[in-house]
Amino acid sequence: MRTLIATAFVSLDGVVEAPGGEPGYRNAGWTFKDIESDPAAFELKGREQGESAAMMMGRVSYETFAPVWPGMTEEFPDYNAMPKYVVSTTLSEQDLVTNWGEITILRSLDDVAALKETDGGPITIHGSATLNQALADAGLIDRYHLLVFPVLLGAGKRLFSATDKDKQSLKVVESETYGNGIQKLVYDVIH
16 A cells, blocks of 8 residues: 655645745745745755655646756655646646656546555655645645744645544654754654
8 A cells, every 4th residue: 555645845734835936925935935945944845855756746736846856856856757647537648748758647536546555655745735735635645844944934835624524633753843944843643
């Protein structure tokens, strides 16, 4: 069985929207504004590249990453080489880029659940606030890799849904606070 890992830059109030500066969000680029650079805080992101066997994302994140990441060969060599899964009901095979390796479209959460039952290493979910919420609500996420930034953004897409559901317990397996205030929090979901 494969491990499904949600990885995110998240504000203290739970916002994950546009951390890198994507257009359309008034606080776009919030991970780089007013926060002192500390490479140690991003060690987790580098480790994910080496430990992940595949990437997963929703359609919106795919459409944001696909034109950019394939050209970032120095920054994302492992991510660019690994298989990618896009969860979408609307994306077609013709919409997929041809320069980013193997890309498979999954049409439903049932498809994601079936993928988890296959052999292979961990799958990391990138971006994809809506997908993360749906996967969490369906009990499909096994681990969270969070870099929590010391900012409050108010409005914006959230990592977790507001769905009324049963409590889900987590176990802290790794944590660290860096000099710039970023906190690394790694949780296993207790199923």
